[in-house]
Amino acid sequence: MQKKTNKEKTDVEIKELVIERLKLFPNDKNISIGEDGSFTKDEIISHVQKDDEIGKKMIAIELSYLKALKSGVLFEE
């Protein structure tokens, strides 16, 4: 039970982290996500806040990027 609570806490923290990072996203660019459509920064942040499918995709993308930064894969020759 305690473990689940910790996971929920971590999920909330991750979501907050992703939202803070998305706030740095430029206002004049859109994100095109296939048939889901094209989204502005504010729309994407709203999806992350709602924790819907698009929001979950954004979280997955951000985590994948942060893991790549940590592993150094981005700068491998």
Next chain:
Amino acid sequence: MGYCLRNNLSILVTRPKDDLTTNYLFYWAGLVIREITRKGFHFFDLREKRANRKEFCGIVNKIKPELLFLNGHGNRNVITGHGQEVLIQSDDNEDITKGSIVYALSCRAAEILGLKCVQKGAKSFIGYKNDFIFLTEQSFITHPLSDRTAALFLRPSNLIVTSLIKGKTVIDSCKRSQDEFKRNIRKLSTSESPQEDKSSIRFLLWDMQAQVCLGNPEAKI
């Protein structure tokens, strides 16, 4: 001599244009078509409403093109054309790709459909096992080819087909595309690159990692 032989090879391109995403893919695929024309290939351009199932299946069944370059929406089981009409679907007509190399610029199609195409005889299937995501600049929505941000994503994608038509193998073509993604990531990672451009990096990495090459890696057209 090689040039003459290539004239006998055929390429089919589907490029619907009915929303912002497909509008970008439409124009960027146009650059590839220019190269295909320059090389003298026999090609079929199923653009806009012509990207429908009837025309697609009719031409593919009759001509059996060496390369299918499919632009459009999709999911793990389908690739669609104009108005999201299904062109190829798992457990339905994936055998239509038999003998061809397929490049699907379409979300997730490599996850299941790509595997099934290869099982049913496609030489190779290059595609994305996850969503293909790209950024656009709002001021260039009506001029997709002038959009430098979209170019970061669509140039590496176009390299797949422009490499194949130069006679490169599937695996070499994928490598060239991957290298271009990496070059763009590195370029944006430098301190000289503006902060607003760095927002593209996470999506470039995502697309690069989602791109897969299934089937025979040594296949070529």
